[in-house]
Amino acid sequence: MKVATKTVNVHEAKTHFSKLLAAVAKGQRITICKDGMPVAELGPLEAKLPRRRSGLLKGRVTISDDFDAPLPPDMMAAFEAGP
Incomplete structure (x- = not known):
């Protein structure tokens, strides 16, 4: 099952860290970006x-x-013959 990833900037991550951790505890993944780069x-x-x-x-x-x-010999032949 693929879980949607939420993207936040560094300021938002610092401001809402507790809320983000609660979302992570429920299985969500959070990507943190700086200057638009993950x-x-x-x-x-x-x-x-x-x-x-x-x-x-x-x-x-x-x-x-x-x-x-x-x-x-008969068992060896069966193994060598394969499936």
Whole structure:
């Protein structure tokens, strides 16, 4: 979903900063311009995904001893043929 961007000049940004932050909190992006040129953008923070913990499946997943063994010819032919 594309959110409309509002453009303001530096004076307006300083004067109405609290109102602009309230708009950002609702998902709006604000472009701040100086002398008609965009110089900054205010926007909502991106949601951060939680870090994955290593070892989470330790003891639950096993890899067979022949994991690296060559595939049977019919399976190898199917892989080489592609989708």
